[in-house]
Amino acid sequence: MRVEIISCLKDNYSYLIVDDNNNSACVIDPSESKPIIDFLENKNIKLNYILNTHHHYDHIGGNKDLKKKYKSVVVGFKEDSDRIPEIDILIDNNQIWKAENFEAKIIHVPGHTSGHICFHFFKEKLIFTGDTLFSLGCGRIFEGSYEQMFQSLNKIKVLPKETKIYCGHEYTFNNAKFCKKYDSENKNLQKKIEKIEKQLENGIPTIPSTLKEELECNIFLKAKDIESFTKLRDLKDNF
Ligand code: ZN
Ligand code: FE
Numbered sequence: 001m002r003v004e005i006i007s008c009l010k011d012n013y014s015y016l017i018v019d020d021n022n023n024s025a026c027v028i029d030p031s032e033s034k035p036i037i038d039f040l041e042n043k044n045i046k047l048n049y050i051l052n053t054h055h056h057y058d059h060i061g062g063n064k065d066l067k068k069k070y071k072s073v074v075v076g077f078k079e080d081s082d083r084i085p086e087i088d089i090l091i092d093n094n095q096i097w098k099a100e101n102f103e104a105k106i107i108h109v110p111g112h113t114s115g116h117i118c119f120h121f122f123k124e125k126l127i128f129t130g131d132t133l134f135s136l137g138c139g140r141i142f143e144g145s146y147e148q149m150f151q152s153l154n155k156i157k158v159l160p161k162e163t164k165i166y167c168g169h170e171y172t173f174n175n176a177k178f179c180k181k182y183d184s185e186n187k188n189l190q191k192k193i194e195k196i197e198k199q200l201e202n203g204i205p206t207i208p209s210t211l212k213e214e215l216e217c218n219i220f221l222k223a224k225d226i227e228s229f230t231k232l233r234d235l236k237d238n239f
Pocket of ligand 2: 056058059168169
């Protein structure tokens, strides 16, 4: 399996998980169809599955066109079946979704939206976190409580440290500025910032991150309790 990063809209990332043995792929969160079709064209890869982390337009915008073109199967959280366009397969928390050689555990992570899920490809140690965990940040709380978001991040924190984190947006630089302001002595953070600055200078994504790096550098994952997490989230909303 290999992961291809597709830039969409202003700062979204969609991801293709390609199985070269079958010439087939899944897409995670197609913001729009065109960049994904452009990538698949001429490569003879068939887009068999569309996986959505949540219902926001910048994560589902390509569902309809892609399903029409490739007859892909759309997979999403069962409680969001009325909000995810063209949904075919309804999945539940802790379920293993398996199709062809693709296999992921579903982790329900309410907070950003009530029906947000992560896809954990546990064999490959990859997780697609949508707008819940960003590199050096976390998503805004739109539909849930601070408590829910805090617990949702805790579910991700316990995964193996080498797990690669693929999130929904390139927000890393701005997130880094916030972490630096409130965690200025953190040597690991300083190293991480040097790395992302180089990546951005060269026009390459700062994604994937790893859980190890995020545990060391992401101030939201370092928050010890719900009170400090709440304070940080409020500060970030006004940053
Ligand atoms: Zn969102
Ligand atoms: Fe988003």
